[in-house]
Amino acid sequence: MGAISAAEVSYIEGGIAQNLRSDGRGRLDFRNIAITTGVIPQANGSSRCKVGGTDVMVSVKAELGNPPKGRPSHGGMQIKVECSPTANPEFEGRGGEELSLELTRGLERSFLGGPNGSGAAIDLSTLRIVDGKTCWVLCIDGLVLSSDGNLLDALSIAVKAALRNTGLPKVEVVAGGAEDEDPEIEVDDEESSQLDVSNAPVIITLTKVGKSYFVDATAEEESHMRSAVSVAVNRKGVVCGVTKRGGEGLEPSTIIDMISVAQQIALTYIPALDLQIAAAESVDPDS
Amino acid sequence: MKGLELGVDHERRISRAQQLLLNAAGSLHSTAFVNVGDVIPVDHEAGFLRYNAETGDVVVGRVTEVGGNRWKVDVNSRKDAELLLAAVNLPGGIQRRRTAIDELNMRDLYVENDLISAEVQSLHQDGSLHLHTRSLKYGKLGNGQLVKVAPYLIKRLKQHFHQLKDLGVDLILGCNGFIWIAGTSAPGQKDNKRSGSVVTSASAAEGESAVQFEVRERICRLANSVRVLGALGLLVSPESIIQTYEASLQFKVKVKDMLSADFYVKLAEKIAEQRTKR
Numbered sequence: 001m002g003a004i005s006a007a008e009v010s011y012i013e014g015g016i017a018q019n020l021r022s023d024g025r026g027r028l029d030f031r032n033i034a035i036t037t038g039v040i041p042q043a044n045g046s047s048r049c050k051v052g053g054t055d056v057m058v059s060v061k062a063e064l065g066n067p068p069k070g071r072p073s074h075g076g077m078q079i080k081v082e083c084s085p086t087a088n089p090e091f092e093g094r095g096g097e098e099l100s101l102e103l104t105r106g107l108e109r110s111f112l113g114g115p116n117g118s119g120a121a122i123d124l125s126t127l128r129i130v131d132g133k134t135c136w137v138l139c140i141d142g143l144v145l146s147s148d149g150n151l152l153d154a155l156s157i158a159v160k161a162a163l164r165n166t167g168l169p170k171v172e173v174v175a176g177g178a179e180d181e182d183p184e185i186e187v188d189d190e191e192s193s194q195l196d197v198s199n200a201p202v203i204i205t206l207t208k209v210g211k212s213y214f215v216d217a218t219a220e221e222e223s224h225m226r227s228a229v230s231v232a233v234n235r236k237g238v239v240c241g242v243t244k245r246g247g248e249g250l251e252p253s254t255i256i257d258m259i260s261v262a263q264q265i266a267l268t269y270i271p272a273l274d275l276q277i278a279a280a281e282s283v284d285p286d287s
Numbered sequence: 288m289k290g291l292e293l294g295v296d297h298e299r300r301i302s303r304a305q306q307l308l309l310n311a312a313g314s315l316h317s318t319a320f321v322n323v324g325d326v327i328p329v330d331h332e333a334g335f336l337r338y339n340a341e342t343g344d345v346v347v348g349r350v351t352e353v354g355g356n357r358w359k360v361d362v363n364s365r366k367d368a369e370l371l372l373a374a375v376n377l378p379g380g381i382q383r384r385r386t387a388i389d390e391l392n393m394r395d396l397y398v399e400n401d402l403i404s405a406e407v408q409s410l411h412q413d414g415s416l417h418l419h420t421r422s423l424k425y426g427k428l429g430n431g432q433l434v435k436v437a438p439y440l441i442k443r444l445k446q447h448f449h450q451l452k453d454l455g456v457d458l459i460l461g462c463n464g465f466i467w468i469a470g471t472s473a474p475g476q477k478d479n480k481r482s483g484s485v486v487t488s489a490s491a492a493e494g495e496s497a498v499q500f501e502v503r504e505r506i507c508r509l510a511n512s513v514r515v516l517g518a519l520g521l522l523v524s525p526e527s528i529i530q531t532y533e534a535s536l537q538f539k540v541k542v543k544d545m546l547s548a549d550f551y552v553k554l555a556e557k558i559a560e561q562r563t564k565r
Binding site: 005007011014015018020021022023024025026029032 | 349401430432497508510544548
């Protein structure tokens, strides 16, 4: 979405101050969120999330790999986001690289957890197969299909839904292998286990315009954004990651206030999302 | 329907309403791949997804370039339209030859990203489109919001500027699918913008008074009415907009809930019912 005129900017700012945005929403209202899962049958897990005009898709592929150094009983997670040219002609070729990188970093910070594996979206020890030798590595890929603002929030919802949709194939370690050799793994095509995503966070982005902040910015509102804070919170209100975006500086007290507003919103917003994801899962015939 | 996820129940009700609408429209083939709720005259040769200009059309456009002796304006057509310096009313209101100084002062009138209303002056052989704002009713737009719909949903009428007096809202239905909804500006202010002394774009934005909450609410409700009509594929006219506006009040729908599946379905059913009764 391109830039807008100075007159439109002042109209939008007025609306935000009066708690009545261009589509009638208040500052803390989200647009319609639609979630479907199991959209990519070849992947272990997938989902598609639409927030207003924003449309994103996430796929999860589970591959066999080596556990991270120093944590032999953990599995791995990798996240990558790509912006499709269908969302915006500017994303053709290398145009979407900067945005893709920003989104990837934002998701990594929220879902991957710290260097010792704590605080990750899921319990990484559920991905272990053979300590120190083999484990599951979840490759999470996000694709932005259509952009009408609030990409990071939509992607985080899609990632959580895709992880819930993911079926980890059952594995059997073939006994009798030598100590220093890589163990043989038999992957069962039939049976799979689901991941526990009850502690997985969702990102709530608060955009600051003038003196007030609001959630779920449309592309128009975002084009005028000077600073925003994206907070990853889980359903218990625990903060899992914070990213500040935009070129304008913020007072520390403002940032702390925005984080607490996000925590407040999370207490009702995330359980509602969890119900929606569960409903999407129950509709999906082959999860 | 773009941008809207409907549950199974809603899907069923909406397709039933659309079927009723098509039946009421008469014997027409429905091989359309877009949502069509009305009988819409379409010129197959010209194509219908982009705006095809005709002389005399009123359009709303966004300035993309400033320079030379013209502005380039995006009107949702194949090419950006041109607004020549010679085709605008100079501040001061007098008619005179444009000088080099006028060219340097072009930015005082319109800058990049400004929204303007204008009339199509002429169409040229090479497909280029020329606009003019040689009337006090055309010019820079402020104090409101822009809603975009498909151009084929706007019929060419005698009047494209509508003043909804009892709502205190001005409505401009651009033939290119760009619709401007704003609070009625006080008569004194309007003159200031057009003739009078040179008004820079910055001071114009400050000079306009902030939109009152009641007026803003009505603007939002009208804007959402237009969005719903656009999504359902119904012709956008002042009558249909007001009808949708009043339906939303009748159903006691909050402004923000107008974009939910519930209201879409209720509106489609109501209009289908009306048409079949006729």
